[in-house]
Amino acid sequence: MDAWATFWGWLFVLVLIVFAILSVAITIGGFFDVK
Amino acid sequence: METGDFFVSNFGTLDWVLVAVYLLGTVVVGIYANRYIKDMADYVVAGRSLKSFVSVATMLGSEIGLVTVMYTAQKGFSNGFAAFHIGLVAGVTCFFVGVTGFLVVPLRKTGVMTIPEYYGQRFGKGVRIFGGALLVVAGILNMGVFLKAGGIFVTSLTGMTDPNSVNIVMTILISLVLVYTILGGMVSVVITDYIQFVVLSFGMLFVCGYAVGNLGWDPIVETVKTVHGEAGFDPLNQEGFGPAYMLWMLFTFGLVSCAVWPTAVMRVCAAKDIQVVHRLYRWSSIGFMTRFIIPQFLGICALAWMWQQGGPDSHYFDANGELIDNVDETLRAMPLFLSQILPTGLIGLVAAGMLAAFMSTHDSYLLCWASILVEDVINPAMGGRLETRTRLFLSRLFIFLFGVFLLAWSIWYPMGQDMLDYLAVSGAIYFTGAFAVLFLGLYWERASRVGAYAAITAGMLALLGLTPVREALHLTNEDIGMNINEAHIGLATTSLSLVxxxxxxxxxxDKKNHSEQLTVGEA
Incomplete structure (x- = not known):
């Protein structure tokens, strides 16, 4: 159970980091695209 | 409904103002963008000339809407961290499709715009009309619970406690959606999708951080251990999901939702070339994973919060600390949780972003089903003689009729199972047959018209996965003495369609093999 909890915990952190980077990139890049 | 301080929402006057300003602002931006666009051709040109950042934003924006957040949060609430496997298999499968081009590349090479159009090109007009009609039935049934998700979200977040308030909110929501869609909200979709992506993505990231800050990571994990035990972490555990369910999720929310579902197919068909298709899917895999894992985590946070507030023998738990078996209540848990922890102002912004996403989801789905019904069923059945004006009138008429049906279905239909499972089963009426026809039609040149009719017809057996249908036919697990769930029925239907x-x-x-140039070996 603890191994699974650790796995899902790190997967969640990884998804958050990747999504945060993607969101910032899209927000900035997208602004110039829309312009 | 509980009384006292337990469920008093933080949603205040400022939040209502924010919702009104945001929705009005979206409409104004849409009208401003519309003045550049005279007809559909301009819209298509605008879509094709999109740069990569905005196209990824619109792609992810269409994956992460209010309905998605609601049904995935419910899974996190009801099943704990083990529900993350759905996002994991969805992301990995989408990436696999992006690398290999499985189904989507040969489909793009055929030059069709919809799946029924492919049926017609490969197997003749009859299969196109029959397959298109079944697709619309499955699609509208699938959409039938969207409104319920919207109604429950709004009433739970804003603290409306009157039993009739959900129905009143659903009526208002569908009226807004119909006005928005029939007046032609479509052309402004690029700009509004971008704005929604920015608001929703930062909103969700902030809410996740805020929730962990409020609850603490260890208490969240401990609550899942207490309430769900081993099954809350191990997706292979039979007490929770089990291997059959994981395979069903890989097929439905992995392969089908990225490669067979009409909204995904439209993106494939509109892509400039094969390279764009590959790239689109590789990037989409992040969105497919995120759309499940982040809302599911909010569902898990809602579970931890409800447990911390009430413990055993409270609103969500019985005297033994077991989670209650009430799908309407578990669907309410996440917005109820947000209404408690988010401060005034932020809660209004989240609500506004979610409602705007709700509008655009309905807008694109209603247009999708109406256009398939007119272009792939009625017009071919009339010998392709319908004028543009008549087709436009019919599209708008069907959008209105679909709206009336959605409201009636949301009020009347007793769901009886998690919303995610309802969506998978109702969609399966179409996609089990469609997968067999696409897979063998694209990769096997001997696939014939009779085979296509049989496979599409077999998809209707997926209806047996709906709880009220099983109850009406006395086929529940108690009746038959076996433990059969929607995953078993869905996988069996898929296998039968292929066979x-x-x-x-x-x-x-087929007497005349007109398919030689349309299978992969020749394409």
Whole structure:
């Protein structure tokens, strides 16, 4: 159970980091695209 | 409904103002963008000339809407961290499709715009009309619970406690959606999708951080251990999901939702070339994973919060600390949790972003089903003689009729199972047959018309996965003395469709093989 909890915990952190980077990139890049 | 301080929402006057300003602002931006666009051709040109950042934003924006957040949060609440496997298999499968081009590249090479159009090109007009009609039925049934998700979200977040308030909110929501769609909200979709992506993505990231800050990571994990035990972490555990369910999720929310579902197919068909298709899917895999894992985490946070507030023998738990078995209540848990922890102002912004996403989801789905019904069913059945004006009128008429049906279905239908499972089963009426026809039609040149009819018809057996249908036919697990769930029924239907497609094609081959240039080997 603890191994699974650790796995899902790190997967969640990884998804958050990747999504945060993607969101910032899209927000900035997208602004110039829309312009 | 509980009284006292337990469920008093933080939603205040400022939040209502924010919602009104945001929705009004979206409409104004849409009208401003519309003045550049005279007709559909301009819209298509605008879509094709999109740069990569905005196209990824619109792609992810259409994956992460209010309905998605609601049904995935419910899974996190009801099943704990083990629900993350759905996002994991969805992301990995989408990436696999992006690398290999499985189904989507040969489909793009055929030059069709919809799946029924492919049916017609490969197997003739009859299959197109029959397959298109079944697709619309499955699609509208699938959409039938969207409104319920919207109604429950709004009433739970804003603290409306009157039992009739959900129905009143649903009526207002569908009226807004119909006005928005019929007046032609479509052309402004690029700009508004971008704004929604920015608001929703930062909103969700902030809410996740805020929730962990409020609850603490260790208490969240401990609550899942207490309430769900081993099954809350191990997706292979039979007490929770089990291997069959994981395979069903890989097929439905992995392969089908990225490669067979009409909204995904439209993106494939509109892509400039094969390279764009590959790239689109590789990037989409992040969105497919995120759309499940982040809302599911909010569902898990809602579970931890409800447990911390109430413990055993409270609103969500019985005296033994077991989670209650009430799908309407578990659907309410996440917005109820947000209404408690988010401060005034932020809660209004989240609500506004979610409602705007709700509008655009309905807008694109209603247009999708109406256009398939007119272009792939009615017009071919009339010999392709309908004028543009008549087709436009019919599209708008069907959008209105669909809206009336959605409201009636949301009020009347007793769901009886998690919303995610309802969506998978109702969609399966179409996609089990569609997968067999696409897979064998694209990769096997002997696939025939009779096989296609048989495979598409077999998809209707997926209806047996709906709880009220099983109850009406006395086929519940208690009646038959076996533990059969929607995953078993869905996988069995998929297998049957594949077998019938193959057997029908071998036993009744097409007289004239008009498919030679349309299978992968030749394309």
């Amino acid at each position: 019938l497609m193959a057997a029908g094609s071998i036993l009744f081959p």
